[in-house]
Amino acid sequence: TRTAAVIPAAGRGIRLGPGAPKALRALGGTPMLVHAVRAMARSRAVSLVVVVAPPDGAPQVRTLLDDHALPDGTEVLVVPGGDTRQDSVRLGLAALPGDVASVLVHDAARPLVPIDTVDAVAAAVRGGAPAVVPALPVTDTVKEVDPRTGGAPEPVVGTPVRARLRAVQTPQGFDRATLAEAHRKFAAEGDGATDDAGMVERLGLPVVVVPGHEEAFKVTRPLDLVLAEAVLARRRA
């Protein structure tokens, strides 16, 4: 049996500012998505990568990947995504061949995740955990609020104990059947889940956290691009 990676890359990246879909924007001269595919394919555990492209952008993404060198022996499928991240992941899972027993779901928006993090997640899944997420302690204190629009002051509802909080990253690793069941059961609910492991929790199954890595941060806002370029420059030095 094999481990595959599914990379949702169908987001528009509005928070990053105007321009191309986020996954296609360049980092160090190379599209973010190419970095993300390479990061998955470099792991010896991963033999297949499924890229979930913007709904109308699959041919363009196929061409883009064909134009960039990937680690030897990597098979890459490209499928069109959906309106939410959850839809996109479900569409990626549907493209997996029958011999895939475990799946890593990795955001295209986390292009710089180190190979050791990928390997650690894959190893924990192969070791029998149904769901594994890499995560880091949070540095900010986090408040829960009653959201208001338009910049009005928001009433605070609570303050979770910081020492018990973890900020979760990707790749998140799963037993394939478990993740597919979660996506079947919770398909088409509102805006969709922001994280796959949360859906497995809702099935009542155990989810475990392993150490994440600072360089697995998500490129979301303009400042994240500055940080990503600096990390790449340091790696190349």
Ligand code: C5P
């Ligand atoms: O929007 P968010 O930061 O949660 O996006 C995380 C990842 O999900 C990104 O890699 C993005 O491209 C992907 N995504 C997707 N389909 C969507 C929305 C987001 O594949 N409809």
